Amino acid sequence: MLALLAALERGLPEAAAGAPRVGVTGAPGAGKSTLLDALVRQLRSRGETVGIAAVDPSSRLSGGALLGDRARLRASADDPGVFLRSMATRERLGGLADATWASVAVLAAVFDRVFVETVGVGQSEVEVAELADTLLFVAQPGAGDVLQFMKAGVLEHPDVFAVNKADLGPLAERTANELEAGLALGAGGSGGWRRPVLLVSARDGTGIDTLIDALDAHRAHLAASGELAARRLRGRIAFVVDSLQRRYGSYGLARAGGRDAVVARVRSRAGQGTFALIAEIGGEIEDALRKPEA
């Protein structure tokens, strides 16, 4: 699997790295899929192709999962310019990052823009933030006050906030104000990026164009400030370390020289494919594990 991904990675054109990756997160019921559907429609009408990885949680009890997004994403029907793959977190069998990271890498090679949709429940935001350039948080009107947002930990990572169902009027505006207030209080945002809170409605199409503009603006900001490379590096480091740790455990990671050594390795090998690098370090760990400890 790793070898296959590494080979695929080698074949990717340089430009593939350029496809913007947008993480979409928010509480269940916030309308992420319907908003995504509206975004996809709009992007398709502009001629952009779109790849989507939609992640839903696996049941801890049964290991099964209900992947519900296809039912909501109607824009993808019979259109080769849109690809959707739904996947489960599979905590029991290896975790979110493995499959999602690989899928995003492949999708970014093929489509003009990539979305990764997850249910926002704390940890997944952190993980999506690691593999997306831009993190979009979708809130629904009446979702709570500033304190609720802060408690939920949703204010730290996202770069763009969208309050969906703006057609509900004053309630949506109040939620947007609460979010603005929360953002003004806390840390977050980076390198001079002022994180926008937008009112949108997937239902009647309000604000969809503005939202796309905001996503583009954030991406342009990242590129201009040099933050894009830094973000991707952070994500790459997190993925490589996590991936090795999951495969070989803390003990295996220690045999590779420990976390810091791996981080240094990732930093020094900017030109090398991520999967190739994991395969390489993994091979070394396997060799080391075969030898008695020095």
Added chain:
Amino acid sequence: MASPQRDRPWVFRTYSGHTSARASNELYRRNLAKGQTGLSVAFDLPTQTGYDSDHPLARGEVGKVGVPIGHLDDMDTLFEGIPLDRMNTSMTINATAPWLLALYVATAERHGVDPRQLEGTTQNDIIKEYLSRGTYAFPPGPSMRLISDMIAYSVDAIPKWNPVNICSYHLQEAGATPVQEIAYAMANAIAVLDAVRARGDLSREALPRVVGRISFFLNAGIRFVEELCKCRAMAELWDEITRERYGVEDPILRRFRYGVQVNSLGLTELQPENNIIRIVLEALGVTLSEKARCRALQLPAWNEALGLPRPWDQQWSLRIQQILAYETDLLEYRDLFDGSPVVAAKTAELKGAAREELDRVLALGGAVAAVENAYMKRRLVESHTARLRAIERGEIQVVGLNCFTESEPSALVEGAHTVLVVDESAEREQVERLRAFRARRNAAEVAAALRALRDAVAGGQNVMPPSIRAAHAGITTGEWAGVFRELYGEYRAPTGVAVGVGGASDERLARVRDAVRALSQTLGRPPKILIGKPGLDGHSNGAEQIAVRARDVGMEVVYEGIRLTPGEIVQSARDEGVHVVGLSILSGSHGVLVVDVLEGLRRAGLGALPVVVGGIIPEDDAAKLIESGVRRVYTPKDFDLNRIMGEIAQLVAEAGAPA
């Protein structure tokens, strides 16, 4: 012996219609001659969802579960020789209700009948379509506006018409408990009346009359004592709500008026002759108590779980009503249960619990909000899941299904044709008639009528007058709905399948889960199943139960929901990398649609992917499906979901990993 004063019987109806307007007209006339006193029109799925018979999504569905009505000539043929000014017609129509009512009014006008004489009902309850039946087309906001338009229009222009029939029937079919059935029906009625009250163009004095035209459509299950109490509880609750919330002073306008179709959910495919007994008992639940007696009754046929009923099957059900009303002494007495402490206590208990649940829905923002955030749907899927589990475990006993299963061969199901088979040429002929009709029209008039309709819709005017004009001008069903689709888009209702794992301690479920876990090891990932409903049939209860159970045994489930073309299903199977495809079809169009999916999969290089099918599928058809490559066919007699899951896992194991 002097015959005592008898109460007037309720209206006898039979839900029917198939093949074509001509064939259905002949059936109606025969039924009326047999003593039926009202009509209940079943429309086919393209008509219900607003597609012309030649639309790609209509393929395989034309004339299947009802009559195709594409334009004014079809409606005219449907009622040929039936005096509209003396008929009581119930139309099971929802998303496209304004249109079918417009066609009915235009037909009356064509024959010089004053619309003010028309009596009957358009079902026109969109909320239960989102929750259960699935034949919605537009989003909740615009749909509620259409309902409100019809009510505001008909209160003066068609004053004897019931413009909306609030349905708790389908909620029970979707698994609702009696308390849920009461609460959600009331929440639904409140949503409708609140929308009407908020209109600017309705006078204050008209509101009580509007309230007086709201009727209900209930279900009656086999627990007929509880059902009787349910009807009484609803009557009391409705009286309170209409007085308190809408200030209706006249008790006659506060009366709880309802029609009934008794339960189909409990009818069995095994020993189907027993169903006729179930139907009789269920009919008692809604007729015994004078105070809570239905206004109209339609009874299903004994063989519904086997396929589409034949005229004789429907006649047998009509005879039940006639014997009950004319032979027995039921109608000679006032209420039999007044003063019964048992009935009073049960009624009070149901009413109290329903009040609580109703308040919960209202606190969430009412029925429309509770559709959008899937609250009601989730509760229904939970109840349905609990019911099926109870049947699997034998806690609910169903004779012939999970107990007393030893049986002599049924004398009723011997011989080939125990169900109605719709002539396959019906669709082709309907399409030909539609195209000929289109060619006959005056193009300028059609364009002008469509423009006027679009302007009225966009401008917020009542859609009824321009719809009636459009009917006269020769607009088709697909064109009418197209105006709304263009302005509001197509809607997808939440599925409600995301409920937690319940009753996971089940030993048999655990065994299947172990098998799936072992299979996951072999495959390198959990088996992934695609579940979808091709065609226009919106009854998603079965597919949802399968989806939930598949998740509970450890599969990854891509639940696609309803109304998919075979092409979409093939695309999803490919993009999602699934190990097996499950298709659910209840409309009788399995022949065409399943074969289309199989062919599509083969063309996509996925010919080895196992496909299983579930639905109401006659035995002969099941054999044909297996022959054409389907691996398993499940019908209502297969109530053991764990066994189904075990077999699906086995199929995946045999097929191995997908390419």
